[in-house]
Amino acid sequence: MKITDVETIILRLPVVELIGDGTQDVAIVKIHTDEGIVGIGEGHTSPYVIESIINAPASHVASRGLKELLIGQNPLDIGVLWRRMFASSSVYGRRGAVIHAISAIDLALWDILGKATGLSVSQLLGGTEIQEVDAYASILMPPSPHEAQRQAEALAEQGFRAIKFGWGHLGAGVAKDLAYVKAIREAVGCDIAIMIDIGTGVSLDYATRLARALEDHDIYFLEEPLPPDDLAAYARLTSATQVPIATGEKETTLSGFEQLITRGRVDIIQPDLARAGGLTELRRIAVLAQLHGVRLVPHCWSTDILVAATVQFVATLPDHPYVEFCVNDSPLRREVAREPITASNGRIRIPTGPGLGVALNEETVARYRYH
Numbered sequence: 383m384k385i386t387d388v389e390t391i392i393l394r395l396p397v398v399e400l401i402g403d404g405t406q407d408v409a410i411v412k413i414h415t416d417e418g419i420v421g422i423g424e425g426h427t428s429p430y431v432i433e434s435i436i437n438a439p440a441s442h443v444a445s446r447g448l449k450e451l452l453i454g455q456n457p458l459d460i461g462v463l464w465r466r467m468f469a470s471s472s473v474y475g476r477r478g479a480v481i482h483a484i485s486a487i488d489l490a491l492w493d494i495l496g497k498a499t500g501l502s503v504s505q506l507l508g509g510t511e512i513q514e515v516d517a518y519a520s521i522l523m524p525p526s527p528h529e530a531q532r533q534a535e536a537l538a539e540q541g542f543r544a545i546k547f548g549w550g551h552l553g554a555g556v557a558k559d560l561a562y563v564k565a566i567r568e569a570v571g572c573d574i575a576i577m578i579d580i581g582t583g584v585s586l587d588y589a590t591r592l593a594r595a596l597e598d599h600d601i602y603f604l605e606e607p608l609p610p611d612d613l614a615a616y617a618r619l620t621s622a623t624q625v626p627i628a629t630g631e632k633e634t635t636l637s638g639f640e641q642l643i644t645r646g647r648v649d650i651i652q653p654d655l656a657r658a659g660g661l662t663e664l665r666r667i668a669v670l671a672q673l674h675g676v677r678l679v680p681h682c683w684s685t686d687i688l689v690a691a692t693v694q695f696v697a698t699l700p701d702h703p704y705v706e707f708c709v710n711d712s713p714l715r716r717e718v719a720r721e722p723i724t725a726s727n728g729r730i731r732i733p734t735g736p737g738l739g740v741a742l743n744e745e746t747v748a749r750y751r752y753h
């Protein structure tokens with residue numbers, strides 16, 4: 383089998399707001415082969431940037447666009463192609479957007495491997511003993527504790543046993559953040575896990591006071607309270623509080639997570655399959671985390687392509703961590719797959735079809751296609 387084309391499709395809502403919601407546009411990658419099998423993947427990043435990285439002509443031997451490296455190659459040689467893409471973009475890559483682009487391609491290559499063999503990605507990764515994974519509902523923090531209570535109650539009524547509020551109106555003061563948490567806990571009682579995601583970094587002093595104040599409220603984790611590169615500050619924070627500290631949605635590659643774990647000393651890492659290096663790199667990051675006694679709970683806030691990949695991956699991990707399930711009503715969140723992935727009683731069935739187990743809804747693609 384040979385790769386014949388790498389197509390980047392950008393979808394974008396008519397109005398994009400400057401809020402912490404990454405479901406307003408998306409880059410989908412389709413990899414075409416001479417046997418008619420088409421793999422799909424996505425990069426969760428600036429779609430316009432990774433489109434350039436994929437389509438760029440070569441500047442020199444270690445500064446090449448990714449598409450020209452893939453045309454004519456065997457798509458089943460996923461590890462070979464991953465290393466070649468990384469090495470051949472190493473002047474301008476190694477982190478950030480190039481790894482996001484490699485992630486999109488990697489997911490599409492695993493999808494092709496599954497379709498070529500008739501196996502799901504979870505089977506290809508070693509199989510799983512479960513049919514469903516636990517989801518946590520993930521939502522932006524609304525403008526008032528009362529509204530947060532109302533949303534938490536509605537999500538609990540839908541059957542979610544874990545709920546995360548993030549970004550939005552968090553980070554405006556320790557007392558305000560604490561008032562939100564108290565209100566949410568009061569609304570849902572003691573049987574539901576609550577996660578809090580600050581998202582935009584606050585100071586170490588703020589984060590430490592908040593984390594200590596949250597110790598009495600049974601928080602499952604406090605996410606991204608500090609800027610992503612402040613590893614010494616993360617180490618000081620984790621040593622100062624009992625609340626598990628989670629971060630990593632902006633981190634990429636095995637070596638990035640090695641730094642986060644060994645220098646940042648965080649309790650939970652949150653690699654995103656559409657950013658950190660795809661399934662190929664996530665497998666290695668999962669082993670690293672396991673060896674260090676660190677939990678891996680993936681970041682997942684995008685289309686059902688990413689949700690499917692995350693569900694397939696999580697199902698094969700020994701502890702089957704939560705899958706983040708964004709409950710936004712954005713059409714790019716809900717309508718990109720022909721059969722949308724849903725959570726029922728807080729659980730998601732693992733897609734059983736070959737590869738990632740999702741097909742594109744071409745009507746949605748046509749409606750929101752940017753160019």
Ligand code: MG
Nearest residue numbers: 579605606631
């Ligand atoms: Mg987050």
